[in-house]
Amino acid sequence: MSTKHQELAGFIWSVADLLRGDYKQSEYGRVILPLTVLRRLDCVLAPTKDAVLERHRQLKASGVQNVDPVLRRVAGLSFYNTSEMSFRRLLGDQDHVALNLRAYIGGFSPGAVDVLEKYGFDTQIGRLAEAGLLYQVVAKFADIDLHPDVVSNHQMGYVFEELVRRFSEISNETAGEHFTPREVIKLMVNLLLAPDEEELITPGIVRKVYDPACGTGGMLSEAQEHIEAHNAHATVEVYGQELNGETYAICRSDMMLKGGDPTKITFGNSFSQDGHDGERFDYMLANPPFGVEWKKVENYVKAEHARGHAGRFGAGLPRINDGSLLFLQHMIAKMKRPEDGGSRLAIVFNGSPLFTGAAGSGESEIRRWILENDLLEGIVALPDQLFYNTGISTYFWILTNRKDASRRRKVVLLDGRDHWTKMRKSLGDKRKMLTDDHITELTRAYVDALTIADDPEHPQHAKVKVFATTDFGYQRITVERPLRLRFEVTDETVALLAEARAVLKYADREALLVGARSLIGTSSATRAEFAMRLNGLGKLPAAVEKAVWEAFSVSDPEGEVQTDRKGRPLPDTDLRDNENVPLDEDIHDYLKREVLPYVPDAWIDESKTKIGFEIPFTRHFYVYEPPRQLADIDTDMRVLEKEIQRLLGEVAK
Numbered sequence: 001m002s003t004k005h006q007e008l009a010g011f012i013w014s015v016a017d018l019l020r021g022d023y024k025q026s027e028y029g030r031v032i033l034p035l036t037v038l039r040r041l042d043c044v045l046a047p048t049k050d051a052v053l054e055r056h057r058q059l060k061a062s063g064v065q066n067v068d069p070v071l072r073r074v075a076g077l078s079f080y081n082t083s084e085m086s087f088r089r090l091l092g093d094q095d096h097v098a099l100n101l102r103a104y105i106g107g108f109s110p111g112a113v114d115v116l117e118k119y120g121f122d123t124q125i126g127r128l129a130e131a132g133l134l135y136q137v138v139a140k141f142a143d144i145d146l147h148p149d150v151v152s153n154h155q156m157g158y159v160f161e162e163l164v165r166r167f168s169e170i171s172n173e174t175a176g177e178h179f180t181p182r183e184v185i186k187l188m189v190n191l192l193l194a195p196d197e198e199e200l201i202t203p204g205i206v207r208k209v210y211d212p213a214c215g216t217g218g219m220l221s222e223a224q225e226h227i228e229a230h231n232a233h234a235t236v237e238v239y240g241q242e243l244n245g246e247t248y249a250i251c252r253s254d255m256m257l258k259g260g261d262p263t264k265i266t267f268g269n270s271f272s273q274d275g276h277d278g279e280r281f282d283y284m285l286a287n288p289p290f291g292v293e294w295k296k297v298e299n300y301v302k303a304e305h306a307r308g309h310a311g312r313f314g315a316g317l318p319r320i321n322d323g324s325l326l327f328l329q330h331m332i333a334k335m336k337r338p339e340d341g342g343s344r345l346a347i348v349f350n351g352s353p354l355f356t357g358a359a360g361s362g363e364s365e366i367r368r369w370i371l372e373n374d375l376l377e378g379i380v381a382l383p384d385q386l387f388y389n390t391g392i393s394t395y396f397w398i399l400t401n402r403k404d405a406s407r408r409r410k411v412v413l414l415d416g417r418d419h420w421t422k423m424r425k426s427l428g429d430k431r432k433m434l435t436d437d438h439i440t441e442l443t444r445a446y447v448d449a450l451t452i453a454d455d456p457e458h459p460q461h462a463k464v465k466v467f468a469t470t471d472f473g474y475q476r477i478t479v480e481r482p483l484r485l486r487f488e489v490t491d492e493t494v495a496l497l498a499e500a501r502a503v504l505k506y507a508d509r510e511a512l513l514v515g516a517r518s519l520i521g522t523s524s525a526t527r528a529e530f531a532m533r534l535n536g537l538g539k540l541p542a543a544v545e546k547a548v549w550e551a552f553s554v555s556d557p558e559g560e561v562q563t564d565r566k567g568r569p570l571p572d573t574d575l576r577d578n579e580n581v582p583l584d585e586d587i588h589d590y591l592k593r594e595v596l597p598y599v600p601d602a603w604i605d606e607s608k609t610k611i612g613f614e615i616p617f618t619r620h621f622y623v624y625e626p627p628r629q630l631a632d633i634d635t636d637m638r639v640l641e642k643e644i645q646r647l648l649g650e651v652a653k
Contacts, residue, residue: 008144008151009162012036015140022131029167031128033246034119035141036163037253038105040156041079041112042087043147044257048075049086056082068109079256083107087142097138098129111262115252118245118267153258154225158182160216160250165388165427180215180287180348183434184386185222190443191380191398192285192346193226200227206235210281212270212330213288214240217251221258223283239264241275270330271323272300274312280336284345286327290390291352294323301326316365324353325366328397332375335401342402344377349395351617354379359476359580359612367613371411371469375399378412378446381617383420388428393417395617398446411472412449415463415621416442465620472615473583478608479591480571482601484559487530487552488523489516497551502543512537512544526560561601571605580612 015035016028023031045052055074059067071080085104090097102125105116128134146156161182180188193200200207209223220238227236238260242248245267252265266275271294294301298320304311312333318325328347335343357363370376380396387394419438423431434442445452445460452458453466494516503509515537524530534548555574562570581590587604595602 006162008155009159009166011144012141012159012163013166015137018133018136018140022127022133026167029163029246030119030121031124031137033160033163033167033250034116034121034124035137036146036160037119037249038116038121039087039141039144040146040257041081041108041253043145044077045075045079045081046086046147048077049081051075052080053082053084071109077256078260078262079109079112081107081109081112087138090138091135091142094135097134098125101125101134101138112253112256115249115256115262118249120245148257153254154221156257157216157218157221157254160254161218164216164247164250180218181387181430181433182218182222183439184348184382185219187434187439187442188219188285188346188348188396189222189226190439191378191396191446192283192344193223194443194447195404196344197230200230200234202231203233204235205231206237207283208237208239208279208281210239210276210279210284210331210334211286212241212284212327213286214242214251214265215244215247215287217254217265219285219287220251221254223285224258237261237264239276239279239281241266241268241270243267243269269297271326272297274330276334280334280340280343282336282341282343284331284334284343285347286331286345287348288324288327290324290350290392291322293321294326295320315369316362318353318357318362318366322352322356324349325363328353328370328399329366332370332399338401342400344398344400344402346396346398349397350390350392351395353397354395354617355614357614359474359610361612364612364614367615368473368611370399371472371613373401374403374409374469375401376411376469377403377407378414378449379615379617380414380442380446381417381621383417383432383434385429385431386420386433388430391429391431406450409469410450411467411469411615412446412453413465413467413615413617413620414442414446414449415617416445418463463621467620470583473611473613474580475583475585475587476610476612477579477581477587477590478605479577479579479595479602480605481575481599482569483562483572484556485527485553485562486523486525486556486559487527488554489519489521489552491520493551493554494520497548500547500551502541502547506541506544512540512548516548527562569601569603583611 012032015032016025019028019031052071052074056067056071059070064070071082072078074080081104083104083106085100085107090100090104093100102122105113105121108116125134128137145151148156151159199205207227209220209227211217211219214220217238217240220240224236224238227234238255240251242251242265248265248267252262255265256262264276266273268275301313301317305313305317308314312330313326315329316325331345331347335345353363353367377398377400380398382394382396384393385391416438419434419442420432421435421438423433441460445464449464450466452460452464455461494513497503497516498509498513503512506512519533519536522533524533530552534552537548540548555572564570579590579594581587587606587609591602591604
């Protein structure tokens with residue numbers, strides 16, 4: 001953020017000095033954010049204000065009912081205001097500021113009124129008036145010129161983000177839920193759009209961009225500006241949805257001020273209240289909240305999952321405490337069909353979606369569906385400490401259903417974790433940032449990934465790897481070993497029998513235990529031999545007989561192999577093991593090579609074999625660092641010992 005943006009945000013922030021005492025710090029945003037939006041709207045409408053009022057009077061006199069489209073044209077925007085009031089005029093009647101401010105807000109067109117209502121600002125008007133602060137606060141904002149000629153839309157976006165960040169910090173909220181650092185967005189947009197640079201300069205193109213967790217709209221703005229920078233004659237339609245009322249209001253007002261259609265920014269939960277149901281988009285991008293549970297919308301999500309791929313969540317359901325992969329499926333469902341031009345999307349994830357969930361789990365099945373359908377184009381690892389609200393490592397996933405021929409059935413992994421510079425001043429958990437050079441280098445490396453991967457001399461070769469989609473799949477096999485037992489009766493095994501549930505309920509329990517104690521000291525190597533000894537206990541109910549065998553059976557590596565009625569060996573659950581076998585390898589060849597040389601009696605229970613998919617990103621880029629030589633460690637320790645002795649000697653003096 002430039003100094004100018006910070007100065008402007010700082011000036012608006014100075015209003016907090018007026019609120020101090022009557023408002024808690026955590027409540028400042030309830031006043032400052034909506035007034036910033038209101039003042040921005042006021043400045044934008046100022047040049048056409050008189051023309052709109054005059055035309056409105058004419059329409060009313062003529063009895064015209066539907067004045068909305070006419071007044072929009074007069075204003076030259078998607079909104080207008082029919083109140084005689086403005087910020088300057090509000091100050092002319094100090095005794096009725098609250099009444100006039102409410103009338104002014106009520107004069108906005110419906111879409112703008114909806115934005116302001118989401119702030120719940122009417123409550124704050126009453127509270128400010130009661131505290132005797134309303135006039136002073138309005139006067140403060142009247143002194144700020146927020147006309148687009150003075151403060152561009154791009155700059156205004158930064159101002160909003162700086163204010164939201166500050167308010168989130170002092171109220172211990174999660175600022176990162178609302179917006180993403182602009183340099184991160186720029187890289188994300190570059191990776192999303194770079195393969196289409198030539199296509200984007202086509203005259204008269206129309207592109208639809210969507211963000212299902214749009215926050216203040218930073219991603220949508222950056223994508224729109226990127227496309228329009230390449231083609232001034234392109235039509236870019238932006239769509240978004242946001243759950244937080246305040247950030248929804250900021251995003252929607254930003255779209256209004258840019259002349260876009262604010263109705264394309266919808267309010268609500270994207271899972272349960274899909275604001276763009278049935279729509280499909282050319283480009284999509286999102287930074288959904290990390291590790292947020294979806295229990296509140298569980299019924300909606302499961303009902304749609306039950307519809308299979310007729311719904312959005314047919315690939316699978318992740319665990320309830322992280323809805324990240326639901327957002328991804330939601331976006332995939334809004335891809336255009338390949339025959340209609342297809343789509344590209346980018347999403348920010350933490351490390352969890354890469355590998356969480358064993359074979360057969362919801363997460364694994366979602367990854368499997370994405371890879372088997374060749375939707376994943378690449379994953380880019382970012383530095384840690386890059387976001388405002390978390391210091392953990394993050395990743396861009398880039399997906400498309402229109403890969404070019406050279407990238408089909410391939411996935412690019414790009415390690416960008418070393419591309420960063422330290423910030424002069426931390427912002428929350430954000431201590432690192434990407435420079436323009438970093439963004440250019442990573443974008444070029446991603447676009448040229450296939451060439452770089454084939455060129456060992458390329459300076460970025462170690463940071464780029466290309467895999468087949470099947471390389472991330474594996475077969476989770478269950479390796480069994482036979483159950484080997486010997487049979488003996490001891491004080492301990494009789495005590496074990498006495499506590500068995502079936503025996504505790506057995507009517508002839510005491511007689512059974514007397515008979516069992518008479519066998520103490522006996523043992524057998526085979527089941528058949530021991531069965532003859534147990535004949536003396538008489539005919540027992542099935543559950544009690546089972547308890548007897550369980551109590552007197554002892555696991556023994558040299559014992560008799562136990563079999564079922566068909567003579568097949570029974571597995572020993574204590575010796576059961578699982579192995580992950582590459583998808584393209586025969587599991588029996590794997591068993592012969594990796595298992596049987598060590599446990600020759602093992603076998604695979606093929607009924608338990610499951611297919612799993614995971615993307616172990618860090619493993620593929622791991623570089624072994626040999627431990628230090630012992631001699632070097634000894635030398636360092638001697639130096640430290642001498643230093644400690646010297647310090648102890650000084651203390652003794």
